[in-house]
Amino acid sequence: MVNRSLCSLFLLIFISCATQADxxxxxxxxxxxxxxxxxxxxxxxxxxENRTPVESYYLGIAYLRNYDHVLEAKNNCKAxxxxxxxxDNNIVDAIFVLGTMYYNGACVERDVDKAGELFIEAGSxxxxxxxxxLARAYWGENTRDLFVxxxxxxxxxxxxxxxxxxxxxxxGLAYFYEHGLAGDENPSLAFKWRLKASSLPYGExxxxxxxxxxxxxxKGYGTExxxxxxxxxxxxxxxxxxxxxxxxxxxxxxxxxAEARQQSRQWQEEHRHFNPGYNGLQRQSDGxxx
Numbered sequence: 001m002v003n004r005s006l007c008s009l010f011l012l013i014f015i016s017c018a019t020q021a022d023x024x025x026x027x028x029x030x031x032x033x034x035x036x037x038x039x040x041x042x043x044x045x046x047x048x049e050n051r052t053p054v055e056s057y058y059l060g061i062a063y064l065r066n067y068d069h070v071l072e073a074k075n076n077c078k079a080x081x082x083x084x085x086x087x088d089n090n091i092v093d094a095i096f097v098l099g100t101m102y103y104n105g106a107c108v109e110r111d112v113d114k115a116g117e118l119f120i121e122a123g124s125x126x127x128x129x130x131x132x133x134l135a136r137a138y139w140g141e142n143t144r145d146l147f148v149x150x151x152x153x154x155x156x157x158x159x160x161x162x163x164x165x166x167x168x169x170x171x172g173l174a175y176f177y178e179h180g181l182a183g184d185e186n187p188s189l190a191f192k193w194r195l196k197a198s199s200l201p202y203g204e205x206x207x208x209x210x211x212x213x214x215x216x217x218x219k220g221y222g223t224e225x226x227x228x229x230x231x232x233x234x235x236x237x238x239x240x241x242x243x244x245x246x247x248x249x250x251x252x253x254x255x256x257x258a259e260a261r262q263q264s265r266q267w268q269e270e271h272r273h274f275n276p277g278y279n280g281l282q283r284q285s286d287g288x289x290x
């Protein structure tokens with residue numbers, strides 16, 4: 001009886017592991033994706049009879065996008081076949097791409113409902129690109145025909161995506177908390193997600209996102225008043241922070257302004273993300289500013 005119970009337990013563990021969803025890359029705009037994509041011989045892979053789900057996913061990408069011209073031509077239908085096999089075998093990235101193909105009507109008849117189901121499936125399995133897309137769709141900002149606008153659902157997916165590392169979703173979530181969308185205004189959470197966004201790994205982060213942080217620190221919204229930090233974030237915002245810098249400079253000492261500018265420059269140098277022309281810096285051939 002004990003052995004039979006143990007066997008049953010091991011079988012359950014095996015089934016759980018075998019059906020666990022796999023995420024290959026949360027963001028395809030990375031060196032790791034490029035390395036993985038370039039590791040296959042796609043001509044040989046296209047004629048291979050028994051491909052693994054991972055091989056099928058990358059072959060699907062090759063047929064869909066043909067990055068680096070690894071195949072003779074793009075082929076949406078062959079891409080679809082490979083993504084479908086990978087998705088059936090729990091490659092979450094493939095589930096998301098299938099959603100985009102149904103949404104755009106690539107190789108299949110356009111089916112917005114099916115696309116939405118696939119996006120929700122991928123998002124529920126932790127795929128950050130799907131979570132961010134769902135948030136914007138429910139917000140009514142992108143893919144507006146995908147769902148009826150529902151701010152509560154938008155906030156739910158913004159939170160999932162932000163917690164999963166998506167910077168634009170963190171900014172969107174901060175906006176929800178600041179303006180009390182789909183709930184009460186919450187200054188401390190608005191401040192938290194605005195501040196956290198710059199350290200998140202996914203999605204494009206713009207220095208213009210810092211302008212509200214300058215206002216938060218200047219007014220004491222969700223945090224303590226700190227004029228040095230306020231000036232720093234206005235400074236990081238570039239030209240759109242000009243009015244804030246001008247306003248604060250009348251309340252600050254020269255030493256405080258110098259400290260704020262130093263912190264701004266330090267942040268830019270550490271993150272290698274510069275405002276062109278900042279403090280006389282000029283763009284160099286290696287991409288740096290000096």
